[in-house]
Amino acid sequence: MLKKYGLHTAVVTGSVEGRTTAKLKRADMNTVLTCFSPKSKDRDMFDSIPKVDIDILIATDCISEGQNLQDCDYLINYDIHWNPVRIIQRFGRVDRIGSRNKVIQLVNFWPDITLDEYINLKSKVETRMKIVDMTATGDDNILSDEEKHDLEYRKTQLKRLQEEVVDIEDMSSGISIMDLGLNEFRLDLLEYIKHHPELEHTPMGLHAVAPASKDCPPGVVFVLKNREQSINIDNKNRLHPFYMVYIGDDGDVVCDYLQPKKLLDTMRLLCRGKDKPIEALYHRFNDETDDGRNMSEISELLSESINSIIDVKEENDIDSLFKSGGTSALLSQVSGLDDFELICFLVVK
Known part of the structure; x- marks a missing residue:
C-alpha cells in the first residue's frame, strides 16, 4: 500500500501491540492509534509522538472498546461476530460525537453460510456447555425463552445488515442496532461506583x-x-x-x-x-x-x-x-x- 498508493498501514492485535510501515520510534498501541486518529487523540498536545499519519489500521477486537477513533470514516468487518453488539462496538469507535466526517460507512464480509446455520452453530455450542451444568442442577430447560428471543433478535438484526443498505440508526425492529453498543457506559459506571460506593445509597x-x-x-x-x-x-x-x-x-x-x-x-x-x-x-x-x-x-x-x-x-x-x-x-x-x-x-x- 505504501509503494503503490503512498498510504501507511498498521496492525494491532492482542499479541501484537503495534506494527506499522510508518517510521515511529515506538510502535506501541497508543502511539499507533494516535497516529491513526490524531485529531480525536489530541496528538498535537504530545511532542513525543511524531507527526506521521497512519491511513489504514488492521486490528482485532482488542480495540473494540474504550477507544476514540472518530477521525476514521470507513470501517470494514472482515469477520462477522454472531452477536451484533460486537459489530456495533467496533463501529462505535468511529461513529462518535465529535466526528468531523459527513458520512461514516460500514462494510461487512459475510460468511458463506446462512444466518440460521451461523446463529444455530453458536446456540449448539452453548447448549452442549449447558448440558454439563444440567446434570448438576437438574434443570432441563436448556435455553430459556429470554435467550431464545435474544438469538432471534440477533438474527433479525444481522439479516437486516446483510440484505439491505441501511442507515444504521434506522433499524426495522424499532431500536437502533447502535443502541446495543452500551457496554462502554456500563464500564464507566462500574468504574465510577468502584471509587464512589456511596452512589448506591443516594x-x-x-x-x-x-x-x-x-x-x-x-x-x-x-x-x-x-x-x-x-x-x-x-x-x-x-x-x-x-x-x-x-x-x-x-x-x-x-x-x-x-x-x-x-x-x-x-x-x-x-x-x-x-x-x-x-x-x-x-x-x-x-x-x-x-x-x-x-x-x-x-x-x-x-x-x-x-x-x-x-x-x-x-x-x-x-x-x-x-x-x-x-x-x-x-x-x-x-x-x-x-x-x-x-x-x-x-x-x-
Whole structure:
C-alpha cells in the first residue's frame, strides 16, 4: 500500500501491540492509534509522538472498546461476530460525537453460510456447555425463552445488515442496532461506583444543571423507572425497566426512550469532567424555581415526557401490526405518571 498508493498501514492485535510501515520510534498501541486518529487523540498536545499519519489500521477486537477513533470514516468487518453488539462496538469507535466526517460507512464480509446455520452453530455450542451444568442442577430447560428471543433478535438484526443498505440508526425492529453498543457506559459506571460506593445509597429525584449548546437545546433529561419491572412495555427498550427521555423547554421531544445510545452520549457530553456545580447555572435555576419550592414547569415537562413514552409505544404498536414476528400492541398498557418513578433528572440551561 505504501509503494503503490503512498498510504501507511498498521496492525494491532492482542499479541501484537503495534506494527506499522510508518517510521515511529515506538510502535506501541497508543502511539499507533494516535497516529491513526490524531485529531480525536489530541496528538498535537504530545511532542513525543511524531507527526506521521497512519491511513489504514488492521486490528482485532482488542480495540473494540474504550477507544476514540472518530477521525476514521470507513470501517470494514472482515469477520462477522454472531452477536451484533460486537459489530456495533467496533463501529462505535468511529461513529462518535465529535466526528468531523459527513458520512461514516460500514462494510461487512459475510460468511458463506446462512444466518440460521451461523446463529444455530453458536446456540449448539452453548447448549452442549449447558448440558454439563444440567446434570448438576437438574434443570432441563436448556435455553430459556429470554435467550431464545435474544438469538432471534440477533438474527433479525444481522439479516437486516446483510440484505439491505441501511442507515444504521434506522433499524426495522424499532431500536437502533447502535443502541446495543452500551457496554462502554456500563464500564464507566462500574468504574465510577468502584471509587464512589456511596452512589448506591443516594435518594431518588436528585438533579443537576448543565449548560445548553448547539446540539443540546434547553430542556430536561429525565431518567425514569417502570414500576412493573417484569413487563417490557414494547419489547424494544433495551434499558427496561429504565426509560430516558430528553424533552425541550418547548415540550418537543429531543430524544425519545428508544435512542438510549444517543441519549447517553449526549449526557456524557454535557456532564463528563464536571464534578462541581456550575454556579451561574444553579443560581439561575434556583431563582426560577424559588429554590426548588416551585417545580411546576419541571413537573409539566415530566408529564410530557411520560406522554411521549405512551405516544412512541402506540406508534410502534401500529407499525408492528404490519411486520412479521408478531405485534406488541396487546402485550401491555401504559396509562401514565403512576406507572413510573423518577430516578433523577438533568436540567439543560
